[in-house]
Amino acid sequence: MKIASQGLSGENEESMLDNSRGVLEKSDKDRMMPEHLVQCSECGNTKFIRDYERAELTCLNCGLVIKDRMIDTGPEWRAFDHEQREKRARAGTPTTYTIHDKGLSTMIDWRNRDSFGKDLAPRKRAQIYRLRKWQRRIRVSDAMERNLAFALSELDRMASHLGLPRNVREASAVIYRKAVEQKLIRGRSIEGVAAAALYAACRQCKVPRTLDEITEVSRVSKKETGRSYRFIARELNIAIPPTNPVDYIPRFASQLSLSGEAQAKAVEILKHASMKGLTSGRGPTGVAAAAIYIASVALNERRTQRDVAEVARVTEVTVRNRYKELVEKLSL
């Protein structure tokens, strides 16, 4: 089956990439290391939380994100006992929404061998050649299929750039399919809708990426992405709760290499803030940045406003304003 090597063995893919580059950066090395050999660089701990939702491997002790962009190689189903496992396990690749025919189509092998490994007779070979040709033509047949095939590869490209886990990719593909089914694409660019679908999927899966980050890896403007996003969200009735600043905390905190304690503190602050209604109406990234800033100062791990602002992609001024508000209203 043709996608066996795509979805399931991402680690191998990565190591192949690394080798071809010839140079190993530190983070790449970390990523390649078998998990049981990894040690937390902060506290030396060897126990971790595997958070497949966020694709992160987090130190159980101090909360440092050891490895991000982790790839979930497990099955997509759950089994609670041996019997269920027997029942649910099955051979072959799971179907996936990220390939335009859901990975269900049969591929004719490119080798001219029969099932015994023997060479085919010339006559048979010619027949197989013709079959292959027609299959190629049929597989991506009508306009809709072509649209999907292109959009899905675009989705995958953007998702890899952002290092998004597979569940988000699947979700984005599902959203895009719905958009195609309801004929919402006409008059809009495929790239725009693809970017919008990815953005929506990120929010649905609570792996927030800002519109800016999505736009950076897409080929369309922020304006268009935003417009398409609002449009498909409305037309498809996708109920997407407003982004919760808390969802940004782990990522920002680890980019600033803050301790787990500080991370917890920031979450705590945000909890209080949202109870007092300080988070509504404000940009979630700004609020998250301010909470992290306060936490970093409170726990003597001070980061400058500029650094915090940078990872949260807001300005220092915004960090300051939110910071001032929080300190005032929460009397910290």
Add this chain to the structure above:
DNA sequence: AAGACGAAAGTGGTTGA
């Protein structure tokens, strides 16, 4: 000298008439 602070003017997007 770097970082924090604050004022003022400008920007892009939402809302309601």
Add this chain to the structure above:
DNA sequence: TCAACAACTTTCGTCTT
């Protein structure tokens, strides 16, 4: 369609450590 509006950014000068 347009103006009002809030949130956020940019810029720049001043204060603090």
